Amino acid sequence: MFSFFKKSGPNQASINGVPIMVNPKETLLQAALREGIDFPNSCRVGGCAACKCKLVDGKVKELTQTAYILSDEDLDAGMILACQSVPQTNVTIEVDMAAQQARRTVSGRVVACTALTHDIVSLRIQLDDSLPYKAGQYAQLSVDSLPGVDRSYSFATASQPNSQVSFLVRKVPNGVFSSHVHKHDLVGQRASVKGPMGDFWLRPSDAPLLMVAGGSGLAPVLAILEDALAQGVKRPVTILFGARQQADLYAQDTLEALRTQWPAAFRFVPVLSAEPDGSSWAGALGNVDSALAEHLPYGAHAYLCGPPVMVDAVSAVLRDRGIAKEQIRADRFTTLHDSTGAQ
Template sequence: MFSIFKRRAPVTAHVNGTPVPVGSGETLLQAALRSGIDFPHSCRVGGCASCKCRLTSGRVRELTPSGYVLSEDELDQGYILACQSVPSSDIAVEVDLSAAPARRRVPGRVIGQQRLTHDITALRIQLSESLHYKAGQFANLRLAPLGDHARSYSFATDVQPDGQVQFFVRKVPGGALSMLVNEASLVGTEATVEGPLGEFWLRPADAPLLFIAGGSGLAPILAMLGQAARSGCGRPVTLLFGARGERDLYGLEAIQDIARHWPAQFSFLPVLSGPPDADGWQGARGMVGDHLARHVAGDAHAYLCGPPVMVDACTATLTHCGVAREHIFADRFTTIRGQQ
């Protein structure tokens, strides 16, 4: 008797000519890493484009659309994101394996915790040696009480000469690391920071800068601004910061200090999306995207960091306002990305 179920034929991915067997439902990146190929990658959720490669033959099923990460030119050339592509036939891809990040794992110790909001805590770590990274990138963080359990967080400052790093950790219910950071005293706790990771960093140019942050997505933006300020950047800046309520706003003094010393125009607009508070907030309300069109110029370079819904909505608005897709850079924070 014949089975009514059709068995899936084995699929093979050829990575730069090397055959890689792909399991059922497995992404190209998962299969390549399992086979020992040092495939470039960072976030694994389709937000950084580190794993982009060119599909030269075959078909893949995308888990999430890649159009918000890859440029139109890259899409036309057949580029895909390995972490979001499940082969549906035998495929062949070309990838620059030299693009794998030179990450390091550096031990350290927690030397400070500071409550920023009711659900975000700044964690400061003294590393045993300096870790070089670009402001905007992120790292995998491990804390001794949780063993090898790691989560990814953006650096909240640019590289410091004393080897200290800082992360903003938002509490996620049920998230082991985020709950620990926000509820326990960790000063003196051993930690490990592995990085750098990600392609979210400030590209050199003379165009006006537009930063859009939501929640703990302000961390890499502050790091970028700090690095740019110290390097003498004189580009006009507009920063939009979305939060639910006034109690969710933080970093305001740091932003005001940067704006005060910025050599060019610096505009800052906090936007609250929650219902009106009893404290009488008189600032902007709604979603960040609701205010974006009034603050964007077509020649701007945009950097977005925060929840995927915010990033995707603002990206659509930016392209509608004439910002070139290749001038939009984003880091989409998800619980998989590491807010747990």
């Protein structure tokens, strides 16, 4: 009996000129790693963009929506996520291996674990060796008491000469790693930090800065501003920080210290979305994107970091108000819970 259905066979992928075979239903990342290619990767579930690469030729099926992770600039350039792309034809891929080669895994010891709010903990680690990074980048973090589990977190300070690094860990519903950090006193435990990763850092310009953050998305903002102050940057800064209630505000002392030292205008505007009626709060209310009309500096370059819904809403408002997409940079804090529905 003849079959009218053609079984799909493997496709060929050329990765920086190196040909490999990709089996049916196999992602580009799975095939590359199987073939021994040191392909950049981190979370492997479409949540971090570490495996970002350019689709030069051919077609792929994307397993998840990548617009939440990739910027408009990336999408226009034909970028895809290798961990979420299954070839439908032979494909040609270009990937920047330099970033992967620059990454290191450095061990250290947790020296401080401080609760900042009910769901955000500051974790400070003394590394055994230096780990150079750009303020705004992130790393893969793991602790010895939770073997085999690591997660991506942005550096919360600029690179320090004493090789200490800090991260803000927000408790994610059912999150294995974040729940472990919040439940246990990790001071004295060994930890590993792999990085740096990401391309969220301050670009040279004289334009006013608009920084918009939500939740633990304040981490890379603090790092960028600390580094910019040290580098003598004199650009006016407006920071919009979205939180639910007054109890969710943190790092106020750090922000005030930055404001007093900053050599230009410096505004910090917290916006609360769920403050109880009748409270003492006299500041802005609503979602953080609703505050843009009043606080958007003319000609600003925007840096957004936080939940994808917030980042996308703010991006849409900025574009509607004439901010070119090339001047909007974003770091979407997507968790495994966001990407897969579970951790």
